[in-house]
Amino acid sequence: MPVVISPALVLSELAAGSADAPLLGWHNLVTRSGIEADQENESFPATNLANPSTALRWQGESTATQYLTFTVSSADDVDYVGIARHNLGSGQVTVSVEVSDGGSPEEWTEIIDELIPPSDQPLVLRFEAQPVSRIRIKFQPTATIPRMAVVHVGKLLRLPRGVQPSVVPLTWAVSDDVVSAQSEAGDYLGAIVLHQALATSVQIQWLDYAWWNANMPGFIAHARQSLPFFFAWLPHSFPFEVGYAWSTNDIRPDAQRVAAGVTINFKMDLKAVAL
Secondary structure, X not given: OOEEEOHHHHHHHHHHOOOOOOEEEOXXXXXXXHEEEOOXXXXXXXXXXXXXXXXXXXXXXXXXXXXXXXXXXXXXXXXXXXXXXXXXXXXXXXXXXXXXXXOOXXXXXXXXXXXXXXXXXXXEEEEEEEOOOEXXXXXXXXXXXXXXXXXXXXXXXXXXXXXXXXXXXXXXXXXXXXXEEEOOOOOEEEEEEEEEEEEEEEEEEEEXXXXXXXXXXXXXXXXXXXXXXXXXXXXXXXOOOEEEEEEOXXXXXXXXXXXXXXXXXXXXXXXXXXX
């Protein structure tokens, strides 16, 4: 579940010492009316990608090269594409991202080089922030028809401080609800797995209160509706640990000393991988 980052952005963030700042990918400009697909299975239309549910999906119809194009309207710059619940890794589908110059005829420039995702985990494709009106994902399958459930196109929220110790890494945040049975003699008779999920909690301390007021209200409003977001806790050191998550508690600043900053605590559930 990697964070894929353009080379120019890697160098600038390493130089600034901010490459491992946690990322929240909640901002999303994808709309049902702004999606165009070269191919779509009639049972799995591309409009499903505008729905945050991972139970719905888009699916192509063949293994030919194909595009998903998104028309977005915003005064804000765009710097990421997020993809969740897909088969691009197991299907060995080559993926790249291009942006339009808005001209006629339209010309496209590649901003994320061709890659084959190493797994089917949530994927964040990052590039330098820029104004975008049309952006597209290019798929070059081999033997598997591509499919996915969620696509975000928007601006990442980068937190200015890292997570505190004791966070459970996303790949190990397994939560099981199991009922086991035993006989009167104490013999093990078996077990039933009622529910399996991923869940973790995060604490970030001493966030500047002015920064909080300027940057967090949008995310808080999003999270209060239990809407999902992409989360990378250490995007440079652990680029394969990205989650498609939703908050399970109220996110409120703990301002014991406002002059020194506020602390945030939030719990989240994460979508497991299987599609």
